[in-house]
Amino acid sequence: MGLNGIVERLDKYQKRVASGRAEKIKPHHIQKAIEKLTAKEVELVAELAGVTKPSKRLRFEEKISMIQKQVERAKWLAQQI
Amino acid sequence: MRRIFKKTLLPVVLAILILGFWLSPDFQQIAAGVAIFLFGMLMLEDGFNQFSGGFLEQLLKRVTGSTFKSLSFGVLSTTIMQSSSLVSIIAISFLSAGLISLAAGVGIIFGANIGTTTGAWLVAGFGLKVKISAYAMPMLALGIVLVFQRSKYLKGIGYVLAGLGFLFLGIHHMKEGFETFKDQFDLTRYAMTGFWGLVVYMLVGAAATVVMQSSHATMVLIITALASGQISYENALALAIGANIGTTITAIIGSMTANYQGKRLALAHLVFNLVTAGAALLLISPIRDAVDWISAGVGIGAEDYALKLAVFHTIFNVLGVALMLPMMKRLIAFLERTIPDAVPDVSQPLYIGAAVGGFPATIELALRKEVAHLHENAIELIVHALNLHRHELFAAKDIEAYVAASRETFDIDVDLAYEQRIKVLYSKILEFMTTSLTGDMSESTVKTLHHLRRSAEEMVRAVKEVKHLRANTSHFTGAEHGEITRLYNRIRTELARMVVEANKMANADPDIRSSLWLEQERTRVKQIKAELGDYVEGLMIAKELTGPEATSFLNDASYGYGAMKGIIDATRFLYSEYQGPMAEIERILAADDDDEHSADAAPS
Incomplete structure (x- = not known):
């Protein structure tokens, strides 16, 4: 999990907030982002249940994994702000 | 075949126009009147487009949100403006600009037909004739000044005012052009009794309204002819029915520049007035009895035909609305079937254009x-x-x-x-x-x-x-x-x-x-x-x-x-x-x- 990118982007965002060029992220904004990601995860998990082809299952699992990773990052972001 | 027709249509129309100009100066007046009228329609539509997405759209949605509301809107606006034709073409513009629904437009047209009956009362009862066309020139002048303003809304109001001014100017030129034909309406020439008499006088009433571009003017003509004994009371009733049909011509001309929705509304106007006329012709005797009964009830003299004509005009238009209202859904389905949605050209933009205006949102x-x-x-x-x-x-x-x-x-x-x-x-x-x-x-x-x-x-x-x-x-x-x-x-x-x-x-x-x-x-x-x-x-x-x-x-x-x-x-x-x-x-x-x-x- 590369932290460099996200930390760098967070740093840039905080500089923009400090200079008044960006709006402040509030916890409910992150909550909303997590809700959107979770909604997709639920949809993908439901679809995966009906997939039998191994290569297709793998693609779905990778996609679900990416979404889960973003949810965890969002939670990490919530702590940082 | 269709392509050949499309290709030859423009040269044929231009040739007819040039031939007409050469043969008759009156034709020039009429054609110029139609052109100015249509130009007014375009301006009116442009004006209403400026309000798209704004408060006018919200307001219209609220005041035409149900059949009763749109009907009332039609009655009230026609009573104030004293012109059902004007209300009809404004409704066509609203619809073309996407400010109202087709159902709301039909409701307004129905209401306008009731609202227009107030004109007969004003003429017959008080000798009062509201002539909104007198404001045409000021409307034009004020409108053009506003058109040059930066503000989107002022510009929109300017287009609407100038559009109305051009509409009246167009109607004025059409009337001038038809002036020579007006003398043809010697109502005694068509004296005929029975059913065919009714049909002939109805057609004369329709033609007179087309020529004079005003059902009010036809009503004045009828009342005068009736008072001087030139025509019978029954003939006058048929003429009034005809005037109601003739008045649809303005909306039909107006819909020429409108989109498919505007054309549907013009057709609705024609269908409503034809059905109402048909019903009134078939039920002429009971309606006449109802007129006598109501007139006696409210104290209108048996010989006061002018006021009795106003009663008749009201009854048969209310009857038309009462007949058509239950069939409104069917009427809308018929309109949508007869004039289908325009198939969008996917290669052209569907959403962007001048009509979007200058609002960031x-x-x-x-x-x-x-x-x-x-x-x-x-x-x-x-x-x-x-x-x-x-x-x-x-x-x-x-x-x-x-x-x-x-x-x-x-x-x-x-x-x-x-x-x-x-x-x-x-x-x-x-x-x-x-x-x-x-x-x-x-x-x-x-x-x-x-x-x-x-x-x-x-x-x-x-x-x-x-x-x-x-x-x-x-x-x-x-x-x-x-x-x-x-x-x-x-x-x-x-x-x-x-x-x-x-x-x-x-x-x-x-x-x-x-x-x-x-x-x-x-x-x-x-x-x-x-x-x-x-x-x-x-x-x-x-x-x-x-x-x-x-x-x-x-x-x-x-x-x-x-x-x-x-x-x-x-x-x-x-x-x-x-x-x-x-x-x-x-x-x-x-x-x-x-x-x-x-x-x-x-x-x-």
Whole structure:
């Protein structure tokens, strides 16, 4: 999990907030982002249940994994702000 | 045949006009009157378009939200303006500008027919004649001054006022032109009794109203003729029925510049007035008895035919509304069947244009819809260029199997389709964007417009990449060529998967949709590129692929990767948050390059 990118982007965002060029992220904004990601995860998990082809299952699992990773990052972001 | 008719129509119309001008100076007046009238209609529509998306639309939606409300609106506005024709053409303009629904328009027309009866009462009862056309010249002068103002609303009011001024000026010239024909209406000449007498007088009433461009003027003529004993009371009733039919001509002329919705409303007006006239003719005796009964009840003298005519006018219009109201749904279905929706030309913009006006919010919304429209055209072309059908692809459970089974090369000229359906639309979007950016825009709106431009740009790039790919793809997947067929099918499959994801995003609930959903696809393009590079190398080592075959495929594959990236980026740019904290979150959470192969832990 590369932290460099996200930390760098967070740093840039905080500089923009400090200079008044960006709006402040509030916890409910992150909550909303997590809700959107979770909604997709639920949809993908439901679809995966009906997939039998191994290569297709793998693609779905990778996609679900990416979404889960973003949810965890969002939670990490919530702590940082 | 249709094409020949279309080609010859304009020269024929021009020839008829020139011949008419040469033969009759009156014809010149009438034709000029019609032209000025139509110009007024265009201005009126332009004026109402300025209010689209604004308070007028909200207000009209509220006051015409139900049949009763739209009916009342028609009654009230016609009573105030004393012209059902004017209310009808304003309703046509509202409808053409998309400010009201067809049902609301029909309600207003019904109401206008009741409202117009107040005119007969004013004329007959008080000798009062409200002549709104007297305000035509001031309206024109004030309107033109306002048209040159910067404010969108003032400009809109200016167009409406000038439009009304031109409408009245047009009607004035039409009347002037018809002046010589007016003397033909010596009502005693058509003296006839019985049913045919009714029919003939009804037609005379309709013709007189067309000529005089005013049902009020016809009513005055009828009352005068009745008072001087030139015609019988029964003839007068038939003339009043005819006037109601003749008055629809103004709306019919007005609908010539309107869109299909405006034309539907003009037809509704004609249908309503014809049905009402038919019912009144059939029920003439009972209606006459009702007139006598009501007149006696309210103290109108048995010989006071002018007021009795006003009673008749009211009864038969209320009767018409009472007859037509229960059939309103059927009437609307008939109108929609008779005048079908205009099939949109997908190569032309559907949402952007002058009508959007200068509001950042409407510009943004229109552009977003137009870029989505461009996406739709592009996706269709990409899928067809890959020799696939959209509906089959979107329904396929196994995309890989569906692609492998789709071998037939589609008979389409991709270059031509690109020129017609993508390039034209794309350049219109860029033109609109450039024009919009010259106005006063906040930094966030400018940013949003740039995002949308990027979205359009990326999708157009994807189409261009697929264009390059098509020839070899069709050649190698049309028949079995071993490994090379499987390689090209892999590119088609991956592209098809990206298209499916883009389609899922387009159809997702906007409240929960997030561009982060596409992060896996974004990183997957790089993954596919690496996998295929390794695979091709292996095939070359195993001598299953020649050097030229490998080079050719890798060239095409790079077009494929470009197209995949274009589709995903275009979709992300269209559906991502553009501004505010949610946009910041999406930016921060976006996948890193090293996320391609890892799916492990969260940052700690």
